[in-house]
Amino acid sequence: MTPIRFESPVRLKETVISALREKLVYTAPGVSAVAITTVEGAKPLIELAYEGALSEAEVVEKASQLVREFARGFLEVEKEILHDRRHVVPAWSEPVYDAMKEAGWVVEYETGRVMLAGPAARLFAFFDAEFARLARDYDAPPVKFPVLISVKTLQKADYFASFPHHLTLASHLVEDAEVLRDLVKTASENPEAISFGGPCLCTEHVNSPAVCFHFYEALSGRTLDGVERSTAVGPSFRYEAGNLRTLERLWDFTMREIIFVGPSDEVDALRMSAMAPVMALVEALGLRSHIETASDPFFVGNFAGQTFYQLSHRTKFELRLYLPFETDRSLAAASFNWHQQFFGTRFGINTAAGEPAGTACVAFGVERWVYAFAAQYGLDPRNYPKYLLERW
Ligand SMILES: [Zn+2]
Structure with a gap:
């Protein structure tokens, strides 16, 4: 894993920096750590730990877009x-x-x-x-x-x-004998191959x-x-x-x-x-x-x-x-x-x-x-x- 380093596209207020330290992990799957270093009188430096299919330029582009969206129109309020x-x-x-x-x-x-x-x-x-x-x-x-x-x-x-970004959906299998039979078959014949996702899942509820x-x-x-x-x-x-x-x-x-x-x-x-x-x-x-x-x-x-x-x-x-x-x-x-x-x-x-x-x-x-x-x-x-x- 090589760290990706880039300069923030805009200057950032303190509250935005602390929000981005948490939010940039949602840039793309594979971003595992975020560091932001402030630089006196200049734009901050951002470092992401990334391992995945995107090129470095694509990750920087996606992250920069998030940075701009978080910074846009933000007014700092002194904490009490x-x-x-x-x-x-x-x-x-x-x-x-x-x-x-x-x-x-x-x-x-x-x-x-x-x-x-x-x-x-x-x-x-x-x-x-x-x-x-x-x-x-x-x-x-x-x-x-x-x-x-x-x-x-x-x-x-x-x-x-x-x-x-916090959502944890609670899904169940669709009421379809064929879907259920398939799962039974995989579970008994090839349990390592079990994976969930796709059209067999229904979601009307969320884990609170x-x-x-x-x-x-x-x-x-x-x-x-x-x-x-x-x-x-x-x-x-x-x-x-x-x-x-x-x-x-x-x-x-x-x-x-x-x-x-x-x-x-x-x-x-x-x-x-x-x-x-x-x-x-x-x-x-x-x-x-x-x-x-x-x-x-x-x-x-x-x-x-x-x-x-x-x-x-x-x-x-x-x-x-x-x-x-x-x-x-x-x-x-x-x-x-x-x-x-x-x-x-x-x-x-x-x-x-x-x-x-x-x-x-x-x-x-x-x-x-x-x-x-x-x-x-x-x-x-x-x-x-x-x-x-x-x-x-
Ligand atoms: Zn409450």
């Missing part, structure tokens, strides 16, 4: 920092992922799909129990959603226009990329008296191509959400108020972290406009936990989201006053808490904070 705990000096600063695998805390089936065991599984249960307790404090009753979500629901949520869409669908067409609340935990699927790694970016990860639907200003206030108890947990655990304004990982088309909108309207905040083995690197471990009346309008949910309902959610990526905690404390539970040792 709330609840700053960056003064905390973590007890541990060595990388932990390989050690977690060696100790049997993590079994990696392949990059992006893992099993947690031993203390990692206990940490996972502890964190989710803490988030569930927070949901109880908000009178949000537990519900259980299916893993599959319909294409129709995601269309209403405008998901395909914003995040096509988030938890809260299910709740909006359940409430669709209703008029609500006050604020409807719920909490649920479940697997979430976001295909991340060459970005999949460690417990940081799993294809199949676990999300706990606390969801509010009701008058728009009330649900906004609820998600903002949840920052204090989440920071109380972070403080009890002595974690290095901060909360900042954030935006969702939009693909081209929605990137410039939506990112600017989210940052300037403070519709999304992220709690970031630090990974001390790399200077100043942190991980989004929770988000506090307010979608204004977008989903209320799309799903036909109204307030008693006859307005489209507002929606908000507080979401936790559970494996990321496990990973950032281990990164800040190491693998010896004797060094873990008292708050955790009394509860896990």
Whole structure:
């Protein structure tokens, strides 16, 4: 594999550079790593690791087109920092992922799909129990959603226009005896030859990329008296191509959400108020972290406009936990989201006053808490904070 190096066709703002570090792996199949180096007073240099059928010139052309599309019309918005705990000096600063695998805390089936065991599984249960307790404090009753979500629901949520790169379709074979018989034959005579794809597959469902869409669908067409609340935990699927790694970016990860639907200003206030108890947990655990304004990982088309909108309207905040083995690197471990009346309008949910309902959610990526905690404390539970040792 030879790296492909080229100069960005345009100058890039900082937010665009960090988006492109994630998005350029979707240039073409075979792009496995992306590095972007800024150059004082000039266009940045881009380096792609590529192995595939295209020529270098074709890859550069495709990547340059993506770069131009992401950069087009983008206005930088200064990030706002709330609840700053960056003064905390973590007890541990060595990388932990390989050690977690060696100790049997993590079994990696392949990059992006893992099993947690031993203390990692206990940490996972502890964190989710803490988030569930927070949901109880908000009178949000537990519900259980299916893993599959319909294409129709995601269309209403405008998901395909914003995040096509994350899609993980759930397909089944077409109800055709001949197709089924063929598979039986291949499975028994030549199992190595089994492959799926092509016209025998039907897709009307997707492996759910988030938890809260299910709740909006359940409430669709209703008029609500006050604020409807719920909490649920479940697997979430976001295909991340060459970005999949460690417990940081799993294809199949676990999300706990606390969801509010009701008058728009009330649900906004609820998600903002949840920052204090989440920071109380972070403080009890002595974690290095901060909360900042954030935006969702939009693909081209929605990137410039939506990112600017989210940052300037403070519709999304992220709690970031630090990974001390790399200077100043942190991980989004929770988000506090307010979608204004977008989903209320799309799903036909109204307030008693006859307005489209507002929606908000507080979401936790559970494996990321496990990973950032281990990164800040190491693998010896004797060094873990008292708050955790009394509860896990
Ligand atoms: Zn949500």
